[in-house]
Amino acid sequence: MLAFIAKRLVVAFCVCVTVSAISFALMFLSGDPAIAIAGAGGRAQDAEAIRIAYGFDRPLIVQYLDWVGSALTGDLGQSIYFNIPVSEIIGNRISVTMWLGVLSFLLALVVAVPLGIAAALRPNGWIDRIALVLAVTGQAIPSFWLGLMAIVVFGVWYGWVPISGAKTWQGFILPVIVLSYYAMPAMMRITRSGMIDVLATDYVRAARAKGLPMRVVIFRHALRNAVLPLVSLAAVQLGLLLSGSIVIESVFALNGLGRLAWESLLRSDLPVVQAIILILSLLYVALTTFADILNAVLDPRLRGAN
Amino acid sequence: MTETLLDVRNLRVSLKTDRGMLNAVRGVDLQMKRGQTLCLVGESGCGKSLTAMALMGLLPRYANITSDCFDMAGEDLTQKPQSKLAKLRGRDVAMIFQDPTSALNPTLTVGRQLTEGVMRSEGLDRAAANARAVEMLDRVGISNPEARLTQYPHAFSGGQRQRIMIASALMGRPRRLIADEPTTALDVTIQAQILRLLGELQSTLGLSLLLITHDLGVVASIATDVAVMYAGRIVEQAPAEDLFHAPQHPYTRGLLRAIPVPGVTPRGSELPAIAGRVPGLIGEMRGCAFRDRCALGSSECASDPVPRHGDDAGRFVECFKVTPGEATQ
Ligand SMILES: Nc1ncnc2c1ncn2[C@@H]1O[C@H](COP(=O)(O)OP(=O)(O)O)[C@@H](O)[C@H]1O
Ligand SMILES: [Mg+2]
Numbered sequence: 278m279l280a281f282i283a284k285r286l287v288v289a290f291c292v293c294v295t296v297s298a299i300s301f302a303l304m305f306l307s308g309d310p311a312i313a314i315a316g317a318g319g320r321a322q323d324a325e326a327i328r329i330a331y332g333f334d335r336p337l338i339v340q341y342l343d344w345v346g347s348a349l350t351g352d353l354g355q356s357i358y359f360n361i362p363v364s365e366i367i368g369n370r371i372s373v374t375m376w377l378g379v380l381s382f383l384l385a386l387v388v389a390v391p392l393g394i395a396a397a398l399r400p401n402g403w404i405d406r407i408a409l410v411l412a413v414t415g416q417a418i419p420s421f422w423l424g425l426m427a428i429v430v431f432g433v434w435y436g437w438v439p440i441s442g443a444k445t446w447q448g449f450i451l452p453v454i455v456l457s458y459y460a461m462p463a464m465m466r467i468t469r470s471g472m473i474d475v476l477a478t479d480y481v482r483a484a485r486a487k488g489l490p491m492r493v494v495i496f497r498h499a500l501r502n503a504v505l506p507l508v509s510l511a512a513v514q515l516g517l518l519l520s521g522s523i524v525i526e527s528v529f530a531l532n533g534l535g536r537l538a539w540e541s542l543l544r545s546d547l548p549v550v551q552a553i554i555l556i557l558s559l560l561y562v563a564l565t566t567f568a569d570i571l572n573a574v575l576d577p578r579l580r581g582a583n
Numbered sequence: 584m585t586e587t588l589l590d591v592r593n594l595r596v597s598l599k600t601d602r603g604m605l606n607a608v609r610g611v612d613l614q615m616k617r618g619q620t621l622c623l624v625g626e627s628g629c630g631k632s633l634t635a636m637a638l639m640g641l642l643p644r645y646a647n648i649t650s651d652c653f654d655m656a657g658e659d660l661t662q663k664p665q666s667k668l669a670k671l672r673g674r675d676v677a678m679i680f681q682d683p684t685s686a687l688n689p690t691l692t693v694g695r696q697l698t699e700g701v702m703r704s705e706g707l708d709r710a711a712a713n714a715r716a717v718e719m720l721d722r723v724g725i726s727n728p729e730a731r732l733t734q735y736p737h738a739f740s741g742g743q744r745q746r747i748m749i750a751s752a753l754m755g756r757p758r759r760l761i762a763d764e765p766t767t768a769l770d771v772t773i774q775a776q777i778l779r780l781l782g783e784l785q786s787t788l789g790l791s792l793l794l795i796t797h798d799l800g801v802v803a804s805i806a807t808d809v810a811v812m813y814a815g816r817i818v819e820q821a822p823a824e825d826l827f828h829a830p831q832h833p834y835t836r837g838l839l840r841a842i843p844v845p846g847v848t849p850r851g852s853e854l855p856a857i858a859g860r861v862p863g864l865i866g867e868m869r870g871c872a873f874r875d876r877c878a879l880g881s882s883e884c885a886s887d888p889v890p891r892h893g894d895d896a897g898r899f900v901e902c903f904k905v906t907p908g909e910a911t912q
Contacts (some may be wrong), residue, residue, distance in 0.1 A: 399644075417730070434861040479685040485641055487700035488673030497699070501690045576690050 281573050281580045289566040294556040297348070299307065300551050301341050314357055353552040358544045363552045366537065371556075373443050374533035377490075377525070378518035380449065381456035386511065389461045393468025394500070400473060412462035420459050424528035427451045441530035450530040458524060460514050467510050471503035478479065478502075505572055512568035516561045588759050588791045589615035589638065589676070592652040596633045599645045603865045605652055607633045609815035615759050615791040618784070622802045622823070623795045624838070625812030626861060631795045634812075635763045638793070640668025673700045676759040677752035683744035684769040687736035694732030701754050701910070705912075707797070721752035723780060742773035749780065752787070753765035763795045778805055799838065803827065808897070811835045813864055821898040833877045838844050868893040871903065879904040 304310050311328035312319065332343070347354070353363035396405040428575070430495050431451060432440040448514045475481060476499055484498040521535025534553060541549040573579040596608035608630045617619060623631050636642045638655075642665060653660040656675040660667050662778060668676075675824040680686040688696060697719065700710035707715065713732060720728035723746040736744060745765060752760060766774035782805050785792045797800060802809055806823040811832065819832040830836045859876030862868065871877070874884035884903050892906050893899035 377640075479680050479682060480688040482641055483678075483680060483686045483748070483751070484688065486639055486678045488669065488671075488704055488755070489700060490703075491717055492670075493699075493703070498688050498691070502688070578689055578737050 278573065278580055282570055285566050287563050292562050293559060296342065297345055297425065297555060300555040300558065303551050303554065304547055310547065312439065314546070323488055342388050348552075348555065353555075354548040356546055356549050358542075358546040358549075359540070361423055363548050366549060367534070367552060367556070370532055370534050370537045373531050374521040374526075374535065375519060376449060377452055377456060377531065377533060378521070380453045381460060382511075382518050384453060384457035384514045384516070385461040385464055388457070390468050390504075390507070393465045394472055394495070396469045397462045397472030397476060397503075398495070405469075408465060412552035413457045415462040419524075420455055420522070421524045421528050423458065424452070424455045424525060427455055428528070438536075443529075448531075449527070452525050452531060456518060456525050462519060464507060464511060464514060467507050468503065469537070471506050472499060475499045475503040501575055503565075505576055506543070508568050508572050509565075512564040513561075516557075516564045519560055520557050585619070586612050586617040588617055588655070589613070589655075590651045590652060590654045591638065591650055592635060594634065594653070595648070596637050596642065596651045597647045598643070599647075602866070606866070606868065607696065607815055608637065609864075609868065610830075611812075611815075611817055612818070613638075613793075613810070615756070615793055617791055618786070618789055620785055620792040620794060620805055620808050620883050621690070621808045621810060622806035623676070623793060623810050623812055623817075624797060624802055627797060628861065628862075629812045630815040631797075631812055632763055633865075635678065635761050635793070635795055637664070638668075638761060639672060639676060640665045641672075641678075656723040673705050673757065673759055674755040676761065677755060677757040679745070679748050679752050679760070679765045680764040682743060683748050684768070686748055687738055687744055692733055692735055693739070696736075696753050697747070697754055698740070700751075704755060715752070715754060719753050721745070722752045722784070723747070725750070728795070741769055742776060745769060745773075745777050746780065749777075749784070754785070758789070759782075759791050759793070761793045761795070766799070766801065767798070781805065791861055805872075811838070814868070815864060816901065818873065819900070820902040821900075822896065823896060832873075832898065832902050833879055833904065834873045835900075871901070877904075 309324070309328075311324045311331065311333050314331070315324040315325050326435075332340060335343075344354075351364050353367070355361070356363050356366055359366060392404070392408050392411075396402075396408040399405060404511075419471050428440055428451065431437045438450050439445060455494065464542070481494060481499055484494045489497075521533045523532070523535040523539050526533040526536045534557075538553045540546075540552060590609070591613050594608055594611040594613065595606070598607060611634055613621075613634070623634065625631055633646070635640065636646075636647050641879070642648060648664055650661055650664070653664050655668075656671055658671065687693070694716055696706075696711060697716040698709070701707050702709070702712045703716060708864075715729045716732060717891060720731065723732060725746055727742060731739075736747070738884065749765075768775050769777060769823065778801060781792065781794070784790065794801070794805065802823065808820065809823050809826045810817045810820040811826075811834065812818070813834050819830070819835045820828070821831075826835065826873045827839065830839050857876055862872050862875065869887050870885040871880075871889045874880035877884070881903075889901045890903060891901045893900055
């Protein structure tokens, strides 16, 4: 098991290096960054001055190592647009997105898993049908529409929650629900189908043949095997939710990462974009590595040697 | 008179399918007696597994089960057999499945899977349950059993896994053991070992063994009695010797015809093909199900009921055309 974890961490490290190199390279994707910073009307001398000031004249590898070194100490460079440190801008925004993402993920999980199990226990039963309707509507209704409707009904008509913003925790209620409703169907369906497959296996039948009560059969024998595909999917879903949803953040006027990324792209604020891409990529690497390790904890066959 | 450990009469199992009611088991009478190895043979799809599942209470929810009499371990299971059997499973009746690779949970240790049943049903603590597991693994020929309790199924070969399944079935010290094609998924050499093991356990523990197979070699090597199933009914049952030497039902004769010397069939030879096709099991069926493939079949064979000729020794045959004692072959 330790060997497996060590191996996964080495792989994760290699992926991190690659990912960081790619995000570093983004800086140069749109041509000479110095000219980009100097602006369309900038003079050649300005560009040259910027090149030296920002260190673009040094060898690439030196620039990369320098960049990685600063990133590791939390220095993600200066925003071109705001002229303040990128880490400050992101720091303000990231907590909104993290709260929104984590809460939506947990809510989606708490609904999806029991619902998926209940649906799988009686395929085509009434729970399964309700679950199917919920899943299909969740996938079919666009989040922005649902979000606007929720604001109109619960914010404007009833006035139960703030209409926009995240100044109080109540502001998170609607966006969390809308976002989790978007994430729930896939997790529910994969729990259901995994459970249906597992319930039909010989080992579940063998467990029943031992005289174990159905509750034990479901939770000890079936669920453990049925959640293996869910773990991988959930890692990706959580990554998506933590990346920030431009739609949800815009509809509910939340200042999160999603909107920041979008605005920075429009402003050509490359250091910010670059930092967001780097952070999200590393987050994905961490999540998938964690999912792999969790799966190996659940399923000894994945650990390699016994 | 040997003790009867299970007695079921007129067992019927039907399944709701898209095409209508599938009457898969259509009136099976079956007794399991102490010290007996009863082999249930028949072509694939004739209802052997569903019969076994009915006896274990493991039928799917959409199955319908009825019987005139269903006695096991002093309990009357005629009403609600499925839920009553839930309490008997593991302790009074246990089962071994066809594919040992898929019958063990890949995510739980062998020790956990062996002990979880008795820890619950007998309230054994972990140490006592482990001791029992070691005893059973030893009995089925797994070497170094203590150390192997902490291993996962994938560390074992197919033959070893079937041994573990057998040990698991024996954990609750049941007196009735049902084995549904326990060697079909194994290599030929392993098959012989597992059969020998089952035979040994049956006699040392005094089990009543119901062995389902479509391999006549298995039957010849282990059976004390044989029941021949066709399209959901047992059409002939007899002590193994008698059945091999003097089969009476035309279907049984057809099965045995391809075998030169009854009783010494090479292992692994499967049922020889008989011309024609098994009738569909959807809907009601009248008369003898075998009549269309039977050389002796006539219009008489389409009427109900099919006469049953039996003797006191428990031998019987269901056929319009034969009577017991008649010269055969
Ligand atoms: N779960 C099921 N759903 C629908 N039909 C089934 C199911 N299990 C078995 N059957 C049908 O019932 C009949 C008997 O099956 P089975 O008892 O498995 O046969 P055997 O074990 O003798 O090969 C077959 O025609 C099979 O197709
Ligand atoms: Mg079968």
